[in-house]
Amino acid sequence: MKAVLITIGDEILSGNTVDTNSNFIAQQLKSIGIPVLKILTVADEVQTIKKSLAEGFEIADLIITTGGLGPTKDDRTKKAFAEYFGDELKTDDATFLHLKNLMIKRKREHLLEINKDQAVVLSKAHVFQNENGTAPCQMIQQNGKTAVCLPGVPYEVKPLVKDKIIPFLQQKYALSHIIARIISVVDFPESLLALTIEQWELDLPPNISLSYLPVGNRIKLRLTAVGSDAGDLKIQLDNEVEKLRPLIGDKVIAWDGNDIQEILKELLLKNKLTLSVAESCTGGELARLITSVSGSSAYFTGGIIPYDFNQKIALLNVSEKTIRQKTVVSAEVAEEMSVGCQQLFKTDISLSTTGVSGPRTDEFNNTVGTVFYTIRIKDSVQTNSLFLPHMERNDFAAFVSQRVLQDLVSMILKIFK
Amino acid sequence: MKAVLITIGDEILSGNTVDTNSNFIAQQLKSIGIPVLKILTVADEVQTIKKSLAEGFEIADLIITTGGLGPTKDDRTKKAFAEYFGDELKTDDATFLHLKNLMIKRKREHLLEINKDQAVVLSKAHVFQNENGTAPCQMIQQNGKTAVCLPGVPYEVKPLVKDKIIPFLQQKYALSHIIARIISVVDFPESLLALTIEQWELDLPPNISLSYLPVGNRIKLRLTAVGSDAGDLKIQLDNEVEKLRPLIGDKVIAWDGNDIQEILKELLLKNKLTLSVAESCTGGELARLITSVSGSSAYFTGGIIPYDFNQKIALLNVSEKTIRQKTVVSAEVAEEMSVGCQQLFKTDISLSTTGVSGPRTDEFNNTVGTVFYTIRIKDSVQTNSLFLPHMERNDFAAFVSQRVLQDLVSMILKIFK
Numbered sequence: 001m002k003a004v005l006i007t008i009g010d011e012i013l014s015g016n017t018v019d020t021n022s023n024f025i026a027q028q029l030k031s032i033g034i035p036v037l038k039i040l041t042v043a044d045e046v047q048t049i050k051k052s053l054a055e056g057f058e059i060a061d062l063i064i065t066t067g068g069l070g071p072t073k074d075d076r077t078k079k080a081f082a083e084y085f086g087d088e089l090k091t092d093d094a095t096f097l098h099l100k101n102l103m104i105k106r107k108r109e110h111l112l113e114i115n116k117d118q119a120v121v122l123s124k125a126h127v128f129q130n131e132n133g134t135a136p137c138q139m140i141q142q143n144g145k146t147a148v149c150l151p152g153v154p155y156e157v158k159p160l161v162k163d164k165i166i167p168f169l170q171q172k173y174a175l176s177h178i179i180a181r182i183i184s185v186v187d188f189p190e191s192l193l194a195l196t197i198e199q200w201e202l203d204l205p206p207n208i209s210l211s212y213l214p215v216g217n218r219i220k221l222r223l224t225a226v227g228s229d230a231g232d233l234k235i236q237l238d239n240e241v242e243k244l245r246p247l248i249g250d251k252v253i254a255w256d257g258n259d260i261q262e263i264l265k266e267l268l269l270k271n272k273l274t275l276s277v278a279e280s281c282t283g284g285e286l287a288r289l290i291t292s293v294s295g296s297s298a299y300f301t302g303g304i305i306p307y308d309f310n311q312k313i314a315l316l317n318v319s320e321k322t323i324r325q326k327t328v329v330s331a332e333v334a335e336e337m338s339v340g341c342q343q344l345f346k347t348d349i350s351l352s353t354t355g356v357s358g359p360r361t362d363e364f365n366n367t368v369g370t371v372f373y374t375i376r377i378k379d380s381v382q383t384n385s386l387f388l389p390h391m392e393r394n395d396f397a398a399f400v401s402q403r404v405l406q407d408l409v410s411m412i413l414k415i416f417k
Numbered sequence: 418m419k420a421v422l423i424t425i426g427d428e429i430l431s432g433n434t435v436d437t438n439s440n441f442i443a444q445q446l447k448s449i450g451i452p453v454l455k456i457l458t459v460a461d462e463v464q465t466i467k468k469s470l471a472e473g474f475e476i477a478d479l480i481i482t483t484g485g486l487g488p489t490k491d492d493r494t495k496k497a498f499a500e501y502f503g504d505e506l507k508t509d510d511a512t513f514l515h516l517k518n519l520m521i522k523r524k525r526e527h528l529l530e531i532n533k534d535q536a537v538v539l540s541k542a543h544v545f546q547n548e549n550g551t552a553p554c555q556m557i558q559q560n561g562k563t564a565v566c567l568p569g570v571p572y573e574v575k576p577l578v579k580d581k582i583i584p585f586l587q588q589k590y591a592l593s594h595i596i597a598r599i600i601s602v603v604d605f606p607e608s609l610l611a612l613t614i615e616q617w618e619l620d621l622p623p624n625i626s627l628s629y630l631p632v633g634n635r636i637k638l639r640l641t642a643v644g645s646d647a648g649d650l651k652i653q654l655d656n657e658v659e660k661l662r663p664l665i666g667d668k669v670i671a672w673d674g675n676d677i678q679e680i681l682k683e684l685l686l687k688n689k690l691t692l693s694v695a696e697s698c699t700g701g702e703l704a705r706l707i708t709s710v711s712g713s714s715a716y717f718t719g720g721i722i723p724y725d726f727n728q729k730i731a732l733l734n735v736s737e738k739t740i741r742q743k744t745v746v747s748a749e750v751a752e753e754m755s756v757g758c759q760q761l762f763k764t765d766i767s768l769s770t771t772g773v774s775g776p777r778t779d780e781f782n783n784t785v786g787t788v789f790y791t792i793r794i795k796d797s798v799q800t801n802s803l804f805l806p807h808m809e810r811n812d813f814a815a816f817v818s819q820r821v822l823q824d825l826v827s828m829i830l831k832i833f834k
Contacts, residue, residue, distance in 0.1 A: 013456065015441065015442070026429075036430045037459075071611060115608045191489070195531050212487065212489045213428050277722075284707075284708060284720060292700070296724075297725070302725055305694075391575075
């Protein structure tokens with residue numbers, strides 16, 4: 001079984017909203033061995049949606065659409081599905097009852113009447129009820145083709161996919177397995193890495209493919225294996241990874257794991273280390289990245305965002321003299337921040353960032369894109385700087401935060417072998 | 418001129434990476450009046466890319482691709498372009514020189530040899546040099562069709578698009594203008610809103626279209642006007658917005674502006690208010706959202722993330738007794754946090770959040786998805802709660818942060834009329 005995803009909505013095409021649904025659905029499908037061959041984002045027009053369905057079914061036997069199911073005029077998905085499948089739309093009693101109960105639960109019974117069209121579904125569809133919104137999910141199966149239409153709101157999409165669509169597909173169709181493994185390499189330019197592992201890559205068995213995914217100066221090597229037995233695939237991947245060790249072992253910071261914050265979690269738990277942050281130019285992004293991991297409260301004690309430089313003095317004991325002499329964006333201030341942070345939160349590790357994310361220079365006339373960060377593990381200290389003048393402020397905060405955690409992982413690996 | 422975007426890369430299809438490039442490019446194109454009709458995400462295979470180019474040119478005269486230009490084996494875009502346009506690939510001296518200088522600047526001259534293929538470009542292409550990476554941007558124009566291929570790394574894509582492609586296209590092609598205006602409505606269910614403005618919507622002139630974009634319980638009404646004169650379009654939009662005022666005025670928190678953090682910025686600057694945050698369950702996301710705005714240092718003083726409950730006591734003076742009696746996830750603790758935060762940072766406004774983002778319950782056995790937040794503006798206090806048991810932790814933090822800022826905007830509007 002192969003899939004095509006179709007995202008319906010002018011808000012994506014106009015650049016108003018980033019499509020995160022496709023990413024989530026692709027991950028979920030992959031976990032049950034269904035590859036996504038193509039993702040289409042199209043306008044909310046009946047003819048366009050019908051054409052996209054036809055286009056998708058040329059190469060895939062499963063299409064999942066998101067968006068275009070709300071109660072307002074700019075939603076035309078259901079009509080397009082009905083026309084494409086030669087089906088008709090009718091009010092479904094079970095769906096109407098579900099909708100009614102949802103309205104009662106939300107104390108919005110007075111809105112039932114104007115939402116009643118949400119209970120109108122394709123007559124041949126299997127309906128998965130939506131616990132978190134008014135538009136149900138519908139699945140229609142015809143001539144070996146399966147089409148699923150989902151609403152567009154991400155927190156409605158996720159539970160529908162995870163708890164309803166995936167179990168349904170898994171039980172009914174999943175044939176082959178796909179297993180992926182990601183190896184994280186740092187301080188190794190992509191071109192040189194490619195050259196170093198060229199022969200190994202050429203010798204990979206045909207059911208294993210390799211991709212390079214750069215994230216800052218980390219390169220994620222993703223090995224993907226396809227086959228009928230998950231256990232066999234795991235052994236096969238383990239074997240290939242073993243062959244890589246002598247080639248690039250000294251540059252690898254993790255032999256498994258996608259996100260740097262998850263890789264860090266394992267290391268912190270294993271070595272029983274606690275962590276705090278004092279972040280200025282990253283503005284909360286570093287803490288957000290750390291706390292995006294479930295279970296992070298076991299090692300993350302807290303953070304401080306001393307955005308105004310007076311707060312660096314008041315809350316973190318950074319000396320006024322240092323700021324006057326070196327300016328607030330300096331290695332010295334980053335180091336003093338990390339000391340203050342470690343003392344304030346009483347943690348084994350503290351991280352600090354100070355920089356100018358732009359677009360304007362700061363009050364000390366420091367150049368946009370300059371950043372200093374300190375990693376303090378007990379008494380060991382490492383302060384680094386980056387210069388990223390070309391990045392917009394959100395990319396800047398994300399890049400710096402990724403890099404700080406990546407360097408922290410490297411440093412923990414060195415200290416706690 | 419109409420555009421199709423093609424994202425090339427298995428990392429998007431496999432769900433490993435969220436495609437943010439398309440969003441940025443769509444926004445940029447829109448600003449010069451070029452609508453994006455379709456976004457395709459396809460695998461990094463020569464035949465697939467060629468087919469996508471053909472498909473795109475069926476409906477558009479501009480195609481912009483991202484991804485698939487790196488120095489490693491999984492990049493096949495250039496080859497596909499050459500075959501599609503019947504062109505050949507050759508080393509370009511100017512591009513090679515640019516590459517060499519980049520390598521010298523980065524102290525990586527030893528890598529020039531293995532990166533030299535990055536200077537191989539289409540013989541008919543116009544090359545835009547990439548200041549932030551090794552793969553250049555190429556533009557090929559043939560029979561009225563324009564194709565641009567960009568690298569995949571977002572911080573390389575953004576300056577290339579913004580500083581090179583857009584000015585080029587603007588000068589050469591932009592014909593009609595597109596102007597959008599977003600009106601933010603709160604506490605108004607979508608279905609009821611649609612009913613309330615139905616006649617107004619039906620009466621809209623044919624060159625103006627309306628979309629509903631729900632974000633939490635805020636609905637963004639986007640009006641998009643297309644025409645030949647930007648000034649006329651603005652007047653036309655203003656007129657339509659005026660007609661809306663008597664219909665929904667009391668539910669509107671902003672008559673212009675997309676992001677809640679930008680709407681907030683205007684209000685804070687106008688009323689000369691400073692802001693600090695004490696966030697627990699949002700883990701840095703609230704501060705990140707506030708500081709994502711350029712110029713936020715003018716009103717955002719700082720934040721604290723007391724993730725461990727002891728830090729709420731130590732840093733924010735939350736009373737132990739309150740925590741014991743009400744647990745850490747309670748309206749009382751949220752209020753005390755906001756008091757401590759306001760005192761610590763000496764700001765007009767403080768915001769606090771405390772909740773259980775899951776997936777597990779906290780040490781006090783509070784239910785996953787429960788959250789309390791306090792908004793304190795000088796002496797005015799408002800504490801609200803939400804129950805979001807169905808959300809994953811990142812969606813949870815994002816949803817709560819959006820909502821807190823939205824309620825803050827509503828409260829400022831009430832107090833500072």
